[in-house]
Amino acid sequence: MNLILKISLRNLFRQKRRNVLLGIAIAFGVMILVIANSFANGITDVLLNKLVARIAGHVSIAFSEKSNFNSPIFRDKEKIFSVIKNNNEGVREVEENVGVFGRAIGNGKADTIIIVGIDLSKELSAETRKEIEESFRMIEGTFQDLSRKDVENPTIVSEEKAKYLKVKKGDIIRVRYTNLFGNDQAARLTIVGILKNDNVFMQGVIFAELGNLKKLMGFRPYEIGNISITMNDAPKNAVKLANKIHSQLKPDIAVIYGQLKYNGKIINVSTLGFKTDDESKKVLEKKIKVINGEIDKVSSKKNVLINKTLFDALGIKPGESFEIVYKNKFEDKETIVKYNLTAVFADDEMTDKNIVFLSEDKFYETYYDNLPEDPKKIKDAFYPKANSSLTDILATEWILLKRTSTTDELTKKYKDMGKGKWKATIVDVQTMYESASDVLKLEKALNLITISAVLVLFFIILIGVVNTLRMTIRERTREIGTIRAIGMQKNDVRNTFILETFFLTLFASFIGIASAFVVMRLLSTVTFNVTDNPMSILLVNSHLYFFPTFLGISSNVLFILIIAVVTAYFPARRAANLSPATALRHYE
Amino acid sequence: MIEIKGLKKNYMLGETTVLALRGIDFNVSEGEFISVVGPSGSGKTTLLNIIGCVDFATEGEVKIGGVNLSGLNDKEITDLRLNKIGFIFQTFNLIPVLNVIENVEFPLLLMKKFTAAEVRKRAEKLIEEVGLKEFIAHRPAELSGGQRQRVAIARALVTNPDIVLADEPTANLDSVTGASILELMKEMNQIEKTTFVFSTHDANVLKYAQKVIKIKDGKIVDGE
Ligand SMILES: Nc1ncnc2c1ncn2[C@@H]1O[C@H](COP(=O)(O)OP(=O)(O)OP(=O)(O)O)[C@@H](O)[C@H]1O
Ligand SMILES: [Mg+2]
Numbered sequence: 066m067n068l069i070l071k072i073s074l075r076n077l078f079r080q081k082r083r084n085v086l087l088g089i090a091i092a093f094g095v096m097i098l099v100i101a102n103s104f105a106n107g108i109t110d111v112l113l114n115k116l117v118a119r120i121a122g123h124v125s126i127a128f129s130e131k132s133n134f135n136s137p138i139f140r141d142k143e144k145i146f147s148v149i150k151n152n153n154e155g156v157r158e159v160e161e162n163v164g165v166f167g168r169a170i171g172n173g174k175a176d177t178i179i180i181v182g183i184d185l186s187k188e189l190s191a192e193t194r195k196e197i198e199e200s201f202r203m204i205e206g207t208f209q210d211l212s213r214k215d216v217e218n219p220t221i222v223s224e225e226k227a228k229y230l231k232v233k234k235g236d237i238i239r240v241r242y243t244n245l246f247g248n249d250q251a252a253r254l255t256i257v258g259i260l261k262n263d264n265v266f267m268q269g270v271i272f273a274e275l276g277n278l279k280k281l282m283g284f285r286p287y288e289i290g291n292i293s294i295t296m297n298d299a300p301k302n303a304v305k306l307a308n309k310i311h312s313q314l315k316p317d318i319a320v321i322y323g324q325l326k327y328n329g330k331i332i333n334v335s336t337l338g339f340k341t342d343d344e345s346k347k348v349l350e351k352k353i354k355v356i357n358g359e360i361d362k363v364s365s366k367k368n369v370l371i372n373k374t375l376f377d378a379l380g381i382k383p384g385e386s387f388e389i390v391y392k393n394k395f396e397d398k399e400t401i402v403k404y405n406l407t408a409v410f411a412d413d414e415m416t417d418k419n420i421v422f423l424s425e426d427k428f429y430e431t432y433y434d435n436l437p438e439d440p441k442k443i444k445d446a447f448y449p450k451a452n453s454s455l456t457d458i459l460a461t462e463w464i465l466l467k468r469t470s471t472t473d474e475l476t477k478k479y480k481d482m483g484k485g486k487w488k489a490t491i492v493d494v495q496t497m498y499e500s501a502s503d504v505l506k507l508e509k510a511l512n513l514i515t516i517s518a519v520l521v522l523f524f525i526i527l528i529g530v531v532n533t534l535r536m537t538i539r540e541r542t543r544e545i546g547t548i549r550a551i552g553m554q555k556n557d558v559r560n561t562f563i564l565e566t567f568f569l570t571l572f573a574s575f576i577g578i579a580s581a582f583v584v585m586r587l588l589s590t591v592t593f594n595v596t597d598n599p600m601s602i603l604l605v606n607s608h609l610y611f612f613p614t615f616l617g618i619s620s621n622v623l624f625i626l627i628i629a630v631v632t633a634y635f636p637a638r639r640a641a642n643l644s645p646a647t648a649l650r651h652y653e
Numbered sequence: 654m655i656e657i658k659g660l661k662k663n664y665m666l667g668e669t670t671v672l673a674l675r676g677i678d679f680n681v682s683e684g685e686f687i688s689v690v691g692p693s694g695s696g697k698t699t700l701l702n703i704i705g706c707v708d709f710a711t712e713g714e715v716k717i718g719g720v721n722l723s724g725l726n727d728k729e730i731t732d733l734r735l736n737k738i739g740f741i742f743q744t745f746n747l748i749p750v751l752n753v754i755e756n757v758e759f760p761l762l763l764m765k766k767f768t769a770a771e772v773r774k775r776a777e778k779l780i781e782e783v784g785l786k787e788f789i790a791h792r793p794a795e796l797s798g799g800q801r802q803r804v805a806i807a808r809a810l811v812t813n814p815d816i817v818l819a820d821e822p823t824a825n826l827d828s829v830t831g832a833s834i835l836e837l838m839k840e841m842n843q844i845e846k847t848t849f850v851f852s853t854h855d856a857n858v859l860k861y862a863q864k865v866i867k868i869k870d871g872k873i874v875d876g877e
Contacts, residue, residue, distance in 0.1 A: 072748070072750060079750055544749070546746075549731070550740050551759065552731055554728060649707065649746075
């Protein structure tokens with residue numbers, strides 16, 4: 066064993082009482098620190114990783130068709146999934162969040178409920194399954210029963226809800242709800258299971274199989290609702306993933322390429338939409354010149370315009386109607402729409418192609434319900450030139466909201482979105498670090514506790530180590546003189562004392578960590594009955610929840626060791642710098 | 654081996670200057686067994702400290718093995734002490750947390766040029782020579798004064814130094830034990846051919862010295 070190490074360690078056990086006292090103080094500080102840290106971690110884990118992450122995902126992609134929050138639908142499932150598949154680094158689970166509010170009527174009782182879709186078709190990771198099993202304990206039936214085919218719309222309800230609605234397994238509840246398109250609907254749900262649910266947030270939830278629920282809500286198979294993505298190591302990966310997905314979801318100009326039928330003539334045309342907000346109207350009215358038809362209503366919401374090229378080919382007059390037929394992207398069918406021409410325009414950019422120009426209201430009505438084939442594959446389809454001013458006013462496939470990094474930015478974004486009066490589907494990619502940054506603030510508050518523990522500890526170490534070392538050095542002055550006389554170098558003498566403090570702190574830290582675990586163990590056996598108190602959010606199943614992490618603890622210990630060593634450095638150096646002759650003459 | 658010319662040492666004690674050594678000249682040759690005598694406060698410890706390189710002269714020249722001490726930095730001086738000089742103290746000054754053999758090995762380990770086995774072998778040999786073979790694993794607190802001073806002698810000699818300095822090695826021992834310690838030092842001086850300089854104010858131990866340097870008030874009064 067190294068000589069200096071040996072002397073340090075032996076000296077550490079020599080001044081037993083003094084070192085034990087300092088050791089206890091450090092151990093106590095470390096214990097508080099570890100407990101505070103684990104508690105803060107536990108809260109974050111419960112709130113963020115369990116609650117928020119399960120409801121919204123670490124990363125979410127949200128849709129609002131025609132800017133309507135009540136229409137969370139995107140018409141091209143494939144598109145979204147291919148983008149996610151391209152960026153699957155760290156992705157644990159991709160889930161489709163579909164839910165609908167409704168009124169449930171049981172046996173003579175009615176109550177508000179949310180029907181939430183559960184996807185039983187895919188393999189769950191062990192971690193997710195464990196999480197689900199822990200938070201939803203089935204009393205009757207299993208989640209798999211949701212896919213039963215022998216009953217109408219299988220559903221699982223919580224024990225409380227079943228009691229309230231006076232229903233039991235096998236009973237039918239009737240539900241009234243509004244579908245995606247704003248139509249009132251009614252459905253009969255058969256109860257196949259009952260679960261126990263401690264979570265106040267989930268009391269009103271009843272479950273149905275995802276595909277089944279989507280059908281009830283009016284989704285077609287190639288359409289999806291909001292997407293939530295849970296990740297491994299979310300703090301590190303979530304924002305990165307969101308940014309990547311965001312950058313790959315840039316929308317293009319929306320074009321319907323099809324055939325125009327008028328008076329026996331069939332002509333290939335590109336149908337485009339134009340935005341009708343004030344800003345875009347101004348640009349549009351400067352850009353094009355109406356040569357036939359209603360001049361003052363060019364940008365009205367009901368307008369159907371054609372360009373001069375098409376006008377010349379058709380010989381149509383404003384007020385007359387024509388049909389457009391186009392192939393759909395899904396389901397292998399065609400869509401036929403009929404329009405009444407309101408005006409003809411001329412401009413310098415849309416001259417060599419045949420163009421039908423619709424206000425975006427009119428355009429999207431058709432576009433979203435029956436997505437056209439990808440027009441980029443068709444050479445004849447019209448696209449504006451790269452930096453044409455048209456790009457700003459043409460309707461796009463969807464509108465992609467900017468990424469934000471805080472809740473405040475997010476709120477502002479949604480406010481601005483309301484002002485925009487957009488008609489396209491809005492696509493928003495966000496992480497829970499923005500949507501739940503308030504929760505993160507709570508975590509910061511909790512970290513303040515940790516920081517105060519650190520400060521207390523800092524002073525214990527500062528005062529404790531300096532005083533202990535000073536006494537030790539005084540006591541051992543002649544010994545220092547002796548080893549210096551024999552030939553030990555200054556730095557080695559200094560290191561002996563630093564090492565002694567280092568080991569004391571290290572041992573004390575281990576004891577502190579061990580006691581922290583014991584205390585946490587004891588604290589988490591205490592049951593708190595505070596169900597209707599908001600503080601219950603800090604509890605898991607009525608118990609305090611601690612979540613110690615290796616990284617948290619080891620960085621705490623490292624931090625403490627550094628303080629101790631730095632604090633020990635100065636008295637140790639003074640001891641080493643003593644003149645050996647003076648040190649040898651020292652008598653207590 | 655030791656050449657001292659015009660050595661003066663002043664201590665500052667607040668405003669006053671203590672003239673501890675006021676001009677000392679003498680030489681010691683290799684293998685000598687020399688005693689420095691004088692009454693309390695005469696400057697014996699000061700002189701030995703300066704020869705032992707733990708203190709330095711205010712004025713004058715000190716050469717150890719031909720090396721002038723002024724002009725060496727702390728690291729070089731420390732190395733010089735480690736390699737060339739052995740110390741025996743009045744109060745034994747063993748390291749309390751180390752046992753007998755560890756105390757003796759201590760300077761050898763500091764030298765960092767021997768293997769663990771060589772260190773152990775050399776330390777054992779010296780412990781045997783000072784007659785403490787059975788006490789090898791004892792801590793200093795478990796030994797008598799005489800035994801401690803034997804350990805100190807073994808520790809001082811283990812590095813094979815050129816000079817061993819002993820400041821009143823017998824002052825804390827009874828006369829019989831003191832005598833045996835001096836016998837041992839004398840014996841080691843003969844076996845190892847090491848130069849010994851020891852101080853004393855006890856006339857009884859002078860008979861062991863080959864040569865006596867008498868000092869009084871920081872000056873040599875009568876060399877022989
Ligand atoms: N650090 C110091 N500061 C001031 N004066 C000192 C210091 N060390 C020694 N002295 C003085 O120097 C003189 C010589 O002291 P020294 O210890 O060398 O004498 P000594 O011969 O060893 O005495 P003793 O036999 O009592 O050990 C004394 O007067 C002493 O008071
Ligand atoms: Mg003295």
